[in-house]
Each structure stands twice: as structure tokens, then as C-alpha cells.
Amino acid sequence: MEWRGTGILLSVRRHGESSAIIDVFTPEKGRHAGVVRGGTSRKLAPILQPGAQLDVAWRARLEDHIGTFSVEPVRSRAALVMNNRFALSGLNAVTGLLSFCLPDREAHLPLYTRTEQLLDLLGQDDLWPLAYLRWEVALLEEMGFGLDLSACAVTGARDGLEYVSPKTGRAVSRAGAGEWLDRLLPLPPVLLGQGDAADQEIAQGLKVTGYFLEAHLAPDLGNKPIPDARARFVAAFTRSL
Numbered sequence: 001m002e003w004r005g006t007g008i009l010l011s012v013r014r015h016g017e018s019s020a021i022i023d024v025f026t027p028e029k030g031r032h033a034g035v036v037r038g039g040t041s042r043k044l045a046p047i048l049q050p051g052a053q054l055d056v057a058w059r060a061r062l063e064d065h066i067g068t069f070s071v072e073p074v075r076s077r078a079a080l081v082m083n084n085r086f087a088l089s090g091l092n093a094v095t096g097l098l099s100f101c102l103p104d105r106e107a108h109l110p111l112y113t114r115t116e117q118l119l120d121l122l123g124q125d126d127l128w129p130l131a132y133l134r135w136e137v138a139l140l141e142e143m144g145f146g147l148d149l150s151a152c153a154v155t156g157a158r159d160g161l162e163y164v165s166p167k168t169g170r171a172v173s174r175a176g177a178g179e180w181l182d183r184l185l186p187l188p189p190v191l192l193g194q195g196d197a198a199d200q201e202i203a204q205g206l207k208v209t210g211y212f213l214e215a216h217l218a219p220d221l222g223n224k225p226i227p228d229a230r231a232r233f234v235a236a237f238t239r240s241l
């Protein structure tokens with residue numbers, strides 16, 4: 001069994017004396033693990049950095065075996081985060097969440113494309129927070145917990161949407177909130193694609209997506225804790241407000 005493609009390196013862990021097990025996110029094979037012989041060597045270790053774009057070839061005797069990867073660098077993103085703690089925290093949040101939620105060997109091409117586009121913005125700190133928020137919205141959608149903000153869940157109105165139902169992820173207008181007002185999540189205009197996407201609104205948006213990651217996605221995955229890397233990124237962003 002073998003295949004070849006491109007992928008985003010999500011994680012690396014030592015295996016034996018000189019090898020490494022890597023997880024890559026590929027457009028056609030999804031999240032896929034494999035052993036890299038000599039992965040901790042001076043030649044390969046600098047290449048195997050999370051976020052790197054790699055050309056990978058996977059081989060195994062049987063399809064359900066972990067198999068081995070041979071790797072060639074396509075694009076390194078290490079230089080973009082080396083002296084930028086904010087960019088590094090963003091990269092760690094992305095790779096951490098993907099490792100957390102992606103099933104093994106299941107293709108998610110739209111999410112892969114969005115992830116590649118997002119990582120290409122690393123180092124552009126003025127653009128990154130909004131791009132990252134939109135990526136989390138897309139992540140929830142891809143995992144089956146997308147937000148439906150097109151109309152009020154109660155009245156059907158498309159205007160005056162101010163809240164999100166924590167149970168359904170649907171928008172709610174002030175008129176439709178009624179006695180449930182204090183149980184609803186605030187809906188910042190940035191999640192509706194409105195306004196100038198101020199940093200304060202992006203922070204509010206991250207609270208909304210964070211709620212659904214923790215209250216809906218995590219339980220669906222066996223109540224695994226959301227990676228700390230996400231909280232560290234959000235903290236790094238909110239400290240700048």
C-alpha cells in the first residue's frame with residue numbers, strides 16, 4: 001500500500017532512538033500518521049516543524065498499519081513564528097485543534113484549504129485574528145456543529161439578530177429572545193460579516209466559537225479537553241486589546 005501527496009505537519013513525537021512519528025493533515029487522506037526513519041537527525045529535524053508544508057510518500061504492507069513516511073520540504077513556516085510569540089501561539093492553536101478533532105484518515109478538503117490559507121497569513125498580525133475566527137467557524141461547520149446565523153430561530157426574522165442559542169447554534173433576535181434572554185450568547189456583528197471587525201468583537205466571537213468547541217464538539221469526542229494552546233492564543237490576543 002502506498003500513496004503520495006502534500007500535507008501540513010501537525011505534530012512530531014520521538015520514536016525509538018532516531019525515528020519520529022508524525023501526523024500530517026492532507027487534502028485527500030485527512031489526518032494521517034506514519035514513521036519517519038531518522039526523523040530526529042540533523043538533516044530531518046529542522047524540516048519536521050509543526051506547520052510545515054511537506055511532500056510525503058506513505059508506504060505500508062497493509063492499509064491499517066501505521067506505515068512509514070518519506071518527506072521532502074515544500075514550505076517551512078518556522079521563520080514566520082521564530083521571533084513572533086503571537087504567531088507561534090496562533091500556529092500552535094491551529095495544529096492543536098486539528099490534532100484534537102480530526103478523525104484518522106478521513107478527508108476534509110474544504111477545511112484543509114482554509115487551513116493552508118490561514119497558515120499562509122502567519123506573521124501578518126493585523127489580519128490573523130479575524131482570519132483565525134473565521135477558521136474556527138469553518139472548523140465547527142466541518143465537524144458537524146456549524147452555526148446557523150441566517151435568521152432568528154424563533155421569529156424567522158433576518159434583521160436584528162443579537163444572540164446565539166447555546167443549544168442549537170442558531171441566531172436569535174432581541175424580539176425572539178423573550179424569557180430566555182439571560183441564557184443566550186451574545187452575537188457580535190463580526191460573526192454576521194457586518195461592521196469593521198473590531199478586535200473587541202473578534203474576542204467576543206472567539207468566546208462564542210470557544211463555547212461550542214467546549215460544550216458541543218468536546219463531548220462528541222469523548223469529553224477530551226480542548227487543547228491548552230487555544231486558550232493561550234486567545235489570552236495572547238486579548239492582552240493586546
